[in-house]
Amino acid sequence: MKNEIAIQLNGLRKNYGAKEAVKGIDLDIFRGELFVLVGANGAGKTSTLKMLTGLLKPTAGMIQICGLNLQQKTKEVKKLMSFVPDIPYIYEKLSPWEIIRFVGKLYEMDRGAIETRGKELLQFFSLWHVRDVLTEEFSHGMRQKTVLCAALVHNPEIFILDEPMVGLDPVSILDFKVFLKQKTKEGMTVIFSTHTLATAEELADRIAIMHQGRIVALGTLDELRTQYRSKENLEQMFMEMIKTEDTR
Amino acid sequence: MSPFGILLQFKFRSILNSFQSLRRRSKIEFLVLSAFILLAGAGLYFFFAQSFGFFQRQQPFGPILLNEILYLFTFTLFIMLVISSSVSAYATLFRSQEIPFLITQPVLWTEIYFLKLSEAVWYSSWSVLFITVPFMAAYGAAKDILWGSFPLICLIFFAPFVFLAGAFGTLLGTVTIWLLPGRKHRTWAFLVIGILLAVGFSKIQPHLVQEQNSIAGILSGYLPNLKAAKHPMLPSFWLTEGILTFLRTEPLQRFSWNDAWFYFLLLFSNAVFFVIPSHSAARWLYARAFFRSQDHGEVRKKRRALIFTSIEKAFDRLVWPSKPAMAFMEKDIKSFLRDPAEWSQMIIFFGLLLVYFSNLKNLQFDVLKDFWKNLVFVLNTVGVYIVLSSFSMRFVFPMLSLEGSKSWILGMAPIRFSSPLLVKLVLGQFASSVITLPLVFFSGYMLGIPPDKIIYTTALGFFVCFALTGMSVGLGAMFPNFKSTNLSEIISGFGGSILLLLHLSYLTGIGIFLIMSQNPGWLIFLTVAAMSLLIGMIPVKMGTHALQKMEF
Numbered sequence: 001m002k003n004e005i006a007i008q009l010n011g012l013r014k015n016y017g018a019k020e021a022v023k024g025i026d027l028d029i030f031r032g033e034l035f036v037l038v039g040a041n042g043a044g045k046t047s048t049l050k051m052l053t054g055l056l057k058p059t060a061g062m063i064q065i066c067g068l069n070l071q072q073k074t075k076e077v078k079k080l081m082s083f084v085p086d087i088p089y090i091y092e093k094l095s096p097w098e099i100i101r102f103v104g105k106l107y108e109m110d111r112g113a114i115e116t117r118g119k120e121l122l123q124f125f126s127l128w129h130v131r132d133v134l135t136e137e138f139s140h141g142m143r144q145k146t147v148l149c150a151a152l153v154h155n156p157e158i159f160i161l162d163e164p165m166v167g168l169d170p171v172s173i174l175d176f177k178v179f180l181k182q183k184t185k186e187g188m189t190v191i192f193s194t195h196t197l198a199t200a201e202e203l204a205d206r207i208a209i210m211h212q213g214r215i216v217a218l219g220t221l222d223e224l225r226t227q228y229r230s231k232e233n234l235e236q237m238f239m240e241m242i243k244t245e246d247t248r
Numbered sequence: 249m250s251p252f253g254i255l256l257q258f259k260f261r262s263i264l265n266s267f268q269s270l271r272r273r274s275k276i277e278f279l280v281l282s283a284f285i286l287l288a289g290a291g292l293y294f295f296f297a298q299s300f301g302f303f304q305r306q307q308p309f310g311p312i313l314l315n316e317i318l319y320l321f322t323f324t325l326f327i328m329l330v331i332s333s334s335v336s337a338y339a340t341l342f343r344s345q346e347i348p349f350l351i352t353q354p355v356l357w358t359e360i361y362f363l364k365l366s367e368a369v370w371y372s373s374w375s376v377l378f379i380t381v382p383f384m385a386a387y388g389a390a391k392d393i394l395w396g397s398f399p400l401i402c403l404i405f406f407a408p409f410v411f412l413a414g415a416f417g418t419l420l421g422t423v424t425i426w427l428l429p430g431r432k433h434r435t436w437a438f439l440v441i442g443i444l445l446a447v448g449f450s451k452i453q454p455h456l457v458q459e460q461n462s463i464a465g466i467l468s469g470y471l472p473n474l475k476a477a478k479h480p481m482l483p484s485f486w487l488t489e490g491i492l493t494f495l496r497t498e499p500l501q502r503f504s505w506n507d508a509w510f511y512f513l514l515l516f517s518n519a520v521f522f523v524i525p526s527h528s529a530a531r532w533l534y535a536r537a538f539f540r541s542q543d544h545g546e547v548r549k550k551r552r553a554l555i556f557t558s559i560e561k562a563f564d565r566l567v568w569p570s571k572p573a574m575a576f577m578e579k580d581i582k583s584f585l586r587d588p589a590e591w592s593q594m595i596i597f598f599g600l601l602l603v604y605f606s607n608l609k610n611l612q613f614d615v616l617k618d619f620w621k622n623l624v625f626v627l628n629t630v631g632v633y634i635v636l637s638s639f640s641m642r643f644v645f646p647m648l649s650l651e652g653s654k655s656w657i658l659g660m661a662p663i664r665f666s667s668p669l670l671v672k673l674v675l676g677q678f679a680s681s682v683i684t685l686p687l688v689f690f691s692g693y694m695l696g697i698p699p700d701k702i703i704y705t706t707a708l709g710f711f712v713c714f715a716l717t718g719m720s721v722g723l724g725a726m727f728p729n730f731k732s733t734n735l736s737e738i739i740s741g742f743g744g745s746i747l748l749l750l751h752l753s754y755l756t757g758i759g760i761f762l763i764m765s766q767n768p769g770w771l772i773f774l775t776v777a778a779m780s781l782l783i784g785m786i787p788v789k790m791g792t793h794a795l796q797k798m799e800f
Binding site for chain 2: 050053057076079081083091093098101102103107108111134
């Protein structure tokens with residue numbers, strides 16, 4: 001399964017006016033892979049993820065998702081994907097149960113499927129007991145969990161997350177990590193960005209380190225160690241790489 | 249510099265930055281906005297000037313009537329400023345995301361209060377400026393005093409007036425939150441006050457029109473009914489009386505001591521005095537009210553309200569035109585019903601119109617001659633549309649901007665972007681038609697207007713609702729503000745300003761059309777209806793196009 005390409009990026013670029021945020025990325029991500037993007041603030045991670053999801057239009061380059069060109073087959077591609085942003089904006093006047101219903105209907109799921117899947121997810125993320133409470137009363141973490149439930153309701157093939165662990169409590173983080181591992185085993189492709197290098201180290205099948213709009217290192221943790229002739233952890237390798245890149 | 253000074257300095261800097269970013273955005277955008285402002289201002293001026301010219305010609309009562317209109321205008325302005333400052337106090341003092349940040353800074357509660365009060369006055373000043381400048385200019389032109397000291401004196405008198413209304417409104421808003429921190433309690437309290445006002449209004453016994461063969465007879469019947477606007481304790485009375493006294497004084501004596509300056513000092517001293525209750529409120533009430541509003545969460549319900557379960561059941565069956573479109577509609581209806589801030593204001597404003605229309609017979613408008621009845625009918629109809637326009641701008645226009653912050657839903661959903669826009673158009677059209685058309689019909693009925701004319705005007709109302717809603721939906725998509733979740737901030741942006749001007753221009757056109765065409769044929773009706781459809785549809789089309797190209 002991991003030889004099948006799920007996402008293919010060719011020469012991906014993004015400019016905001018004169019500023020080049022992403023400076024040409026070529027990347028293949030495989031089906032069932034848990035792929036992590038790390039990098040400092042402003043490295044281009046969020047722009048890359050947003051281009052992958054179609055929320056931003058690339059200045060140049062091509063994105064293929066499961067063999068479909070994102071720019072040409074947008075609607076079909078969107079049915080395969082889900083995105084969880086770094087800030088969990090949700091409809092404050094709706095309850096988690098209603099948000100799940102709403103998103104499920106947008107993906108044209110039938111009522112039975114929405115209810116079964118919704119219940120499963122709400123129970124998993126410990127929101128079942130507050131399923132009818134308006135989200136305006138929720139804490140940041142509860143909102144984040146609601147977003148996760150809604151994003152997963154249509155069982156996406158590709159799951160893209162921007163800083164997903166922010167605001168989650170330790171138990172939820174642990175459960176969520178297990179959940180992601182399980183889902184990738186079932187064939188879901190997961191891509192997420194994080195600043196928590198320990199999480200990347202623990203979860204990632206492959207890691208891409210971004211710096212100033214470019215991928216400066218790519219591979220499994222072992223490959224990165226070999227590449228950088230290091231026995232250190234990712235945090236120290238990351239600092240080393242950034243220093244090297246900055247001095248170039 | 250004191251913390252308050254620093255806060256003000258940074259606010260001022262951020263306003264300057266906003267202006268600069270507007271100038272940087274696009275020269276065309278800047279020019280279009282400036283041109284629209286000038287055009288709309290000129291349109292309003294034309295409308296007021298024509299009306300005042302007409303009244304001025306009704307000798308010997310014209311000048312008196314013009315002064316009465318000025319009292320009525322300033323009275324209405326004062327009420328509107330107080331209400332808008334109260335609403336904005338709730339948004340900026342209690343709901344703004346900036347407040348938690350400010351509380352954690354070494355800043356006093358009083359300083360935060362006065363900062364937000366300054367903001368309320370600043371934003372009020374803009375709306376006052378926009379409507380007052382053409383009004384006062386037309387008034388000045390009708391009295392042949394447009395140039396010279398008149399603009400200066402208006403500025404001098406209006407400045408303390410706006411501050412006073414803003415301070416009073418902000419204080420009222422703070423006290424209300426302190427007394428009624430729970431949203432549901434506030435909604436019920438407002439509804440009860442609304443009903444009491446309605447009952448009180450219906451008990452008013454107006455002066456009767458004894459003689460209506462001459463303007464003088466009609467005026468002598470109605471002018472005493474306007475005495476509420478001339479109560480000597482009202483700041484609007486001091487403002488109007490001050491300006492009128494100034495104008496009555498010989499030009500050479502105007503800037504020496506005279507009664508006009510007494511009224512100015514009355515306004516000014518009250519404005520300055522209001523700093524004291526504001527300071528006390530800021531010191532003693534604001535923090536308490538803030539924490540009470542934070543503590544006062546809604547009761548968590550285990551059982552879901554029947555109405556929402558019924559809505560869900562109904563929408564589970566509706567799949568036309570598409571499931572996603574119906575999902576958007578279900579979500580928008582639920583969100584609307586759960587936000588009392590939206591529907592309670594609608595109930596109050598449209599309720600007041602309903603009460604006024606119910607009293608048209610009581611006010612003896614129905615026994616007036618046809619010309620006057622038609623004029624009142626047109627003014628009532630335009631009044632209904634103006635209220636509708638303000639709600640459309642307040643609630644329909646920002647809907648898409650508020651969706652944008654949930655870009656992970658809207659941007660990722662496998663839907664055509666026309667879906668959410670059309671849903672908002674249909675919902676807006678339905679809600680506005682259901683509310684305004686019966687009101688227009690009722691106003692005509694109570695005035696005893698011929699049935700064919702009532703049907704004609706009511707039917708035209710459907711298309712006016714469409715045009716207003718279409719403009720709000722379309723411009724909401726063309727000029728979204730995805731960065732903010734603050735309604736006031738979204739509305740006061742570039743798109744909101746353009747929309748205000750478009751609405752006013754369109755309604756001015758409709759008002760002039762209704763006044764000029766006393767017996768229009770159906771061909772003219774169809775032409776105006778078709779134009780209104782186009783005026784509503786073109787922005788929606790442009791909005792859909794803009795949305796397809798949009799980045800979230």
